[in-house]
Amino acid sequence: MKLTSVDWLIMLLYFVFVLGIGFALKRYMKTSKDFFQAGRALPAWICGLAFISANLGAQEVIGMGASGAKYGLETAHFYGIGAIPAMIFVGIFMMPFYYGSKARSVPEFLRLRFDEKTRALNACSFAVMTVFSSGISMYAMARLIQALHVFDGLFSALGWAPGGIFTFSIVLSAVIVLLYIFLGGLTSAIYNEVLQFFLIIAGFLPLVLLGLKNIGGWAGLKASVPVAYMHEWKGVMHSNTNPMGIEIIGIGMGLGFVLGSGYWCTDFLVIQTAMASKNMESARRVPLIAAIPKMFFPFLVILPGLLAIGLPTPHTTTTVHTENGVIYRETNVVSKQVEEGRGLVPAKINPVTGQAMLDASGQPLLDYDMATPNMLLHYFPTGILGLGLTALLASFMSGMAGNVTAFNTVFTYDLYQSYIHKGGSDQHYMAVGRWATVGGILLSIATAYAAINFNNIMDTLQLVFSFVNAPLFATFLLGMFWKRATGHGAFAGLISGTAAAMLHHGLTLPIEAHTGVHGGWITVVHHYPSDMAQNFWGAIFAFSTNFIVTVIVSLFTKPHPESELVGLVHSLTPKPPRAHDRWWKSPEALAVAILLCAVGLNIFFA
Amino acid sequence: MSLDLRIPMGLMFTFTGLILTVFGFATKDNVALYAKSLGINANLWWGLVLLAFGLSMFLLGRRGQQRLAKEPPVLEDGEVRRGH
Numbered sequence: 001m002k003l004t005s006v007d008w009l010i011m012l013l014y015f016v017f018v019l020g021i022g023f024a025l026k027r028y029m030k031t032s033k034d035f036f037q038a039g040r041a042l043p044a045w046i047c048g049l050a051f052i053s054a055n056l057g058a059q060e061v062i063g064m065g066a067s068g069a070k071y072g073l074e075t076a077h078f079y080g081i082g083a084i085p086a087m088i089f090v091g092i093f094m095m096p097f098y099y100g101s102k103a104r105s106v107p108e109f110l111r112l113r114f115d116e117k118t119r120a121l122n123a124c125s126f127a128v129m130t131v132f133s134s135g136i137s138m139y140a141m142a143r144l145i146q147a148l149h150v151f152d153g154l155f156s157a158l159g160w161a162p163g164g165i166f167t168f169s170i171v172l173s174a175v176i177v178l179l180y181i182f183l184g185g186l187t188s189a190i191y192n193e194v195l196q197f198f199l200i201i202a203g204f205l206p207l208v209l210l211g212l213k214n215i216g217g218w219a220g221l222k223a224s225v226p227v228a229y230m231h232e233w234k235g236v237m238h239s240n241t242n243p244m245g246i247e248i249i250g251i252g253m254g255l256g257f258v259l260g261s262g263y264w265c266t267d268f269l270v271i272q273t274a275m276a277s278k279n280m281e282s283a284r285r286v287p288l289i290a291a292i293p294k295m296f297f298p299f300l301v302i303l304p305g306l307l308a309i310g311l312p313t314p315h316t317t318t319t320v321h322t323e324n325g326v327i328y329r330e331t332n333v334v335s336k337q338v339e340e341g342r343g344l345v346p347a348k349i350n351p352v353t354g355q356a357m358l359d360a361s362g363q364p365l366l367d368y369d370m371a372t373p374n375m376l377l378h379y380f381p382t383g384i385l386g387l388g389l390t391a392l393l394a395s396f397m398s399g400m401a402g403n404v405t406a407f408n409t410v411f412t413y414d415l416y417q418s419y420i421h422k423g424g425s426d427q428h429y430m431a432v433g434r435w436a437t438v439g440g441i442l443l444s445i446a447t448a449y450a451a452i453n454f455n456n457i458m459d460t461l462q463l464v465f466s467f468v469n470a471p472l473f474a475t476f477l478l479g480m481f482w483k484r485a486t487g488h489g490a491f492a493g494l495i496s497g498t499a500a501a502m503l504h505h506g507l508t509l510p511i512e513a514h515t516g517v518h519g520g521w522i523t524v525v526h527h528y529p530s531d532m533a534q535n536f537w538g539a540i541f542a543f544s545t546n547f548i549v550t551v552i553v554s555l556f557t558k559p560h561p562e563s564e565l566v567g568l569v570h571s572l573t574p575k576p577p578r579a580h581d582r583w584w585k586s587p588e589a590l591a592v593a594i595l596l597c598a599v600g601l602n603i604f605f606a
Numbered sequence: 607m608s609l610d611l612r613i614p615m616g617l618m619f620t621f622t623g624l625i626l627t628v629f630g631f632a633t634k635d636n637v638a639l640y641a642k643s644l645g646i647n648a649n650l651w652w653g654l655v656l657l658a659f660g661l662s663m664f665l666l667g668r669r670g671q672q673r674l675a676k677e678p679p680v681l682e683d684g685e686v687r688r689g690h
Contacts, residue, residue, distance in 0.1 A: 006625060006626075006629045009625055010622055010625060010626075012620060012624075013618065013621055013625070014618070017614055017617070017618040020614065021609075021611075021614055024609055024614070025609060028609070033635060046611055191611050191614075194611060194615070195611075195615055195618065198615065198619070198659075202619070202622075202652075202656055202659075206648055206652050210643055210644060210648070213646075214644055263685055303648070371628075378642070379643055379644075379648075380642065380643065380648065381640055381642045381643050381648060381649065382638045382639070383625075383626055383629045383630065383633075383649035384626060384643075384648045384649050384652055387622065387626070387652075422653070
């Protein structure tokens, strides 16, 4: 790939503004509340866009494109079933307790509602996960930069060895993220997430439009991919009849109820943006505002993957033409990687033999992660290519930033202030937060380097996270809606839920996978048709175990006095005052409108 | 928070739009460059879109800040924000 000075100029402009926002915000950072909670003074639309943007990291932009190429429109379930209902639920039903309790973080809410040990468990696991997640994000970005040869031209111009590109990418992104969070705290992270939200649209919308025009519009796309790829719901009643290999219960319960809700309703990474808004009414509206663009994001992130698979595969061609009696022979050589692939998705090449890697049925394995980046390279001329790459880089960095601000808040309030140094001054905690940012980023860098040396570390880490996250939603659901739930119950439930997730994973295996990191490491008692199915059902088991254990243990332990639970449990909390006289301005009306819209979209793509 | 995000964001997209528009205009006769984007001058057209978006964000932000300067905002609990 060849980048010209226009591309560099656009990228540079973005970096200047990102850092500029950090410096501009520095003078507003007077108290720890300003730093960790953005002063609880931001408008709802900013928090709302940051709410989805915090999730719009690398895994989302690259991963959803990859999934679109692999499974087709069925990927949209992650939006229609996984995200939208959960976002509505957290806005309407859960935000009154998060925001109203005046807790400064999600673990702190657990301490108010349950007890110290539940908070400690959640805070520790969350802090570890955020650091590793941002490290994984960093690693993925550096690998992508290497694969796209973004900095190769720059390096050869400066006479540096190309081996340093990985380190350069990591250090560059780490320094930028560190600087703007160190200076402007959560406000800075949120502002940059909003900036990135618009950048992603600016970079990907022209891509989708060009791709659609090229393939002949919607009808052309339909004609060039298998039928099942264009339907979200077709064949969903049975796992054999849809590309993802899952059935309706796995999707509805596993993805919709457990995994989606577990992420959007309990992960402080996204909740922190809603908790930064200026009042209760705004806080409740934040996830709802976020749900509106979220509904249309499948067009932006899934379609590029689907288009990539639908386009004709490039082949080595020779064109002959004569000009003024001279015969010109022009050969367009395409690498084996591209030729063995499908559409614009390249095949995976074994680096030792140079041959395409094959799966169990003899088909070439495709490198789906390259679907979206290859689309960018295929359609964008220099100029707008710089914009597209900047959007990609921005998504990686803001994904990291969200993790880092969540980490510094949880570390400072829930670990440092609670267990290491109580009763310090506000300025002291703000300084600790700043240095926690530095420490968190250094740990992320270490994770990124560990990922180079240990091939499986990323898969293993994500697996462990899924064990910890799967049961979480049951704890919050019971905590907020059942006043009898106790701290001992919640703690026992969380531990046993995680254990259930591990046990389920150790006993089951997706077909055509080898035992080990994919499951079955105890003994295989059940085969799933796909890893998605295994994932969704594992979540269902973890959730149910947590739910049942929490209820049983709670019934045998002493409940909290009701006076302590006001503002934390639904039945003991007075309804939030209505600040508006017209019913259609209420968050509830907005929620119903979004729900209808989401159902409409699902029917359209059925 | 008295830094209205729409102002820096508007500026950034205005500049990006300007760069793309100018570059697109300068290269409008370069057929080889735009073969990739199906013969459409993606830089020029998308630059104009971003320019319009950036300018409107910037102007909205400016207007919002002028309105804010006129009346001191009141927090939910009735406390008037001091300073900035």
